[in-house]
Amino acid sequence: MSRFIPFDRSQPYLLPPDLTSWLPADDMAHFIVAAVERVPMSAFCVPVRTGGKAQYHPRLMLALLIFSYANGLFSSRRIERATYRDIGVRFVAANLHPDHDTIATFRRTNRTAIEAAFAQVLLLARETGLLRLGVVSIDGTKIDADASKYRSLRYDRIRALREQLAVDIAKLMDQAEHADATDRDPQALPEELARRETLKAKLDEACARLEADAKAQAEAARPAYEKKKAMYDAKTGRRGRAPKPPDDEPPPDRQISLTDPDSRLMRRSDAHEFRQAYNAQAVVCAEGSQLIVTTDVVATSADAPSFASTVLSMENTIGLPKTVLADTGYASGQAVRDLRKKGIDPLVAIGRPCARRPYDFRPPPENREPRRITEPWRLAMKKKLETTKAGNIYRLRKQTVEPVFGIIKSIMGFRRFSLRGLAKVTTEWTLVALAYNCKRMARLQAA
Numbered sequence: 001m002s003r004f005i006p007f008d009r010s011q012p013y014l015l016p017p018d019l020t021s022w023l024p025a026d027d028m029a030h031f032i033v034a035a036v037e038r039v040p041m042s043a044f045c046v047p048v049r050t051g052g053k054a055q056y057h058p059r060l061m062l063a064l065l066i067f068s069y070a071n072g073l074f075s076s077r078r079i080e081r082a083t084y085r086d087i088g089v090r091f092v093a094a095n096l097h098p099d100h101d102t103i104a105t106f107r108r109t110n111r112t113a114i115e116a117a118f119a120q121v122l123l124l125a126r127e128t129g130l131l132r133l134g135v136v137s138i139d140g141t142k143i144d145a146d147a148s149k150y151r152s153l154r155y156d157r158i159r160a161l162r163e164q165l166a167v168d169i170a171k172l173m174d175q176a177e178h179a180d181a182t183d184r185d186p187q188a189l190p191e192e193l194a195r196r197e198t199l200k201a202k203l204d205e206a207c208a209r210l211e212a213d214a215k216a217q218a219e220a221a222r223p224a225y226e227k228k229k230a231m232y233d234a235k236t237g238r239r240g241r242a243p244k245p246p247d248d249e250p251p252p253d254r255q256i257s258l259t260d261p262d263s264r265l266m267r268r269s270d271a272h273e274f275r276q277a278y279n280a281q282a283v284v285c286a287e288g289s290q291l292i293v294t295t296d297v298v299a300t301s302a303d304a305p306s307f308a309s310t311v312l313s314m315e316n317t318i319g320l321p322k323t324v325l326a327d328t329g330y331a332s333g334q335a336v337r338d339l340r341k342k343g344i345d346p347l348v349a350i351g352r353p354c355a356r357r358p359y360d361f362r363p364p365p366e367n368r369e370p371r372r373i374t375e376p377w378r379l380a381m382k383k384k385l386e387t388t389k390a391g392n393i394y395r396l397r398k399q400t401v402e403p404v405f406g407i408i409k410s411i412m413g414f415r416r417f418s419l420r421g422l423a424k425v426t427t428e429w430t431l432v433a434l435a436y437n438c439k440r441m442a443r444l445q446a447a
Contacts, residue, residue, distance in 0.1 A: 021191040022091050028442035029067055029092050035438065037064040045109045045117040056098050061106045062113055069435035076100035076107070108419065118295075118434045119317045121441065125291055126318065132287040132442050134392060136321040137401035138311065138330065140283075140303045142277045143410075144416040145263035145425070149276040155251035158207050165200040172196065173320035180187055185325045200260050209261055210250040218248035262422040266301040278346040278417065279303070280429050281310050284323060286400040291440055292433040293318060297426045303361050308335040312342060320344055333377045347394050350382040408436055 023029055041172045044058035068079045068089060078102040081088040085104035091152050153161070228243040257263050257276055266277045281296040281303070294317065296310040307330045314320055320342055328349040350373065373379055384390050408414050414432050417425050 015204065019094065021093050022087055026437060026442070026446045027088065028070060029088050032063050032067050032070070032438050033092060033440045035124060036066070036117060038120040038124070039113060039117045043113040045112065055100060056096065058106070058110070058113065060092075060094060060096070060209055061103070062110065062117060064089065064098070065103070065107060065114075065431060066117070066435050066438055069084075069414070069431055070412065070439045074414060074418055076103040079103050105249055107428070107431070108424060111423070111430075114427055114431050114434060118430055118437070121434060121437050122291065122293060122318050123435070127439055128287050128445075130441060131285055131291055131293075131318075132289070132294065133285065135286040135320050135323045135325065135396060136293060136311075137284050137286045137325040137397040138281065138307070139327065139397075139401040139405070140279050140281045140298075141405045141412075142266050142275065142330075143280045143429075145254055145257075145258050145260045145276045145278055146417050146420050147259035147263055147276045149257075149265060149274060151259045152255045152257045152276060153203075153206065154252060155207070155210050155250045155254045155256075156205050158210075158256075162200060162203050162207065165196055165203070169196050169200065177191065177249050191391070193402075206256045206261060210254055210256055211248075214250040214254070215248045218246035219245040260420040261348070262299050262420075262425070264301065278422075278425055278429075282401065282404060282433060283311060283324070284401040284404050286396040289440070289444060290400055290404060291437050292404065295426075295430050295433045297422065297429050299422055303329040304332040304335060304337070307332055308312060308338040309346065311339060316341070323347060323393065323396055325401075328378065331378070331381075333375060336377055336381070343397050347390055348381055348384060349385070350378050350395070404436065408432060412436065412439075 020030070039062065041058070044062075046055070046058055049055065064079065064083075065305065068074070068082065071086075071088070073079050073082055073089070077100045079089070080103060083093045083097045084090070122131060141346075196346070222245075225243055225245055229245075232242055255265060260276070263276050263278055265274045266279065267274045279298045279301060281298065282292050283294045286292055287293045294310060294314045296306055296313065298306045300306075303326075307326065311321070311324050321344060323345045324339065324347070326346065326348045328351060331348050331350060336346050336348065351371065373382065385394055394404065412432070412435070417428055419425055419428050
């Protein structure tokens, strides 16, 4: 008598006729399908067709994207393949098989629907008591752009290459005219000429973008310069150095990527390498649910400039929190004032604490004189964080927002954007946060 269970792969199988029987009752797919049904049809971008093949339902496409992202499927080709091979994806797709072009197009053109679904999931979490909006934590993480850092050029190098290409194109034009007058095949030179003209067009576009950004920054800084200039002119006696007017010319070392001009060269810290990336922001509930309540993507490595705007974007969705926790990278006096005007109490770390293990393998750092703090709001914030109540609340920051990024990167496997451009990348990051929230809520409800 055999001690193995017999099997026969040639035996035909009959799956249950009811699709809901394919998965356990507590599977995340059921929650995603129910949540997407709450998204109004007006939020979707549906192309108008007068004939031809019928379209896939937008709610089906959105549920397919959310479920795939929650299970680490980010490529449209992998999602298409999973509609045949993965039983969970097959259930969400209702046994249909959208091709990868349809999936990619829907993801690019339905930002409003993704944001609406994100808001509906949060409202559902609040209705069920899973989300309590009191204390939230904010942090950012660097995520690679869909571009190589070796396609990033400096402004001075772009200008030099443009001059070189202009000379080469002129020479190739002369050679092409000479080839037309002879019996030689004239098609080789125009092809080489087209490649150089395409590259020059990309360099022209990148140079114009850098110059436009520099002019915009100069115009934004001009009011502050005029104020300083007026104060300097009003002085008498030794007046010191005159304020320098803003320069509308890009600095020579300003860089831009030819593949994704919105992305920037960034690194996590001095110990890490530079990467072509975006700075993805997330605000996480610190009341126990660890749900992402709002997101943002910025093209700067600094977190402080987007601090207030990211938190205040919650006002039109699920409401503002009472307290927000942030690390020292968000220390900005203007942002703190803006948040307090809205009744939000920001707790921002002042200085970088250097916590070391008792038997650290690394040698102790050199003793440095601590940075002198003179700004009144920094002194007040530091004194407040030294109190027991504020200190206990601030300890929630590290254990709430940082694990979320760990789950997104290590468990879900999202480490690189699939789209290009700040607007499209922002949509994809919202989709990632939505997939994480669905995954988290399904787990919370099962518990």
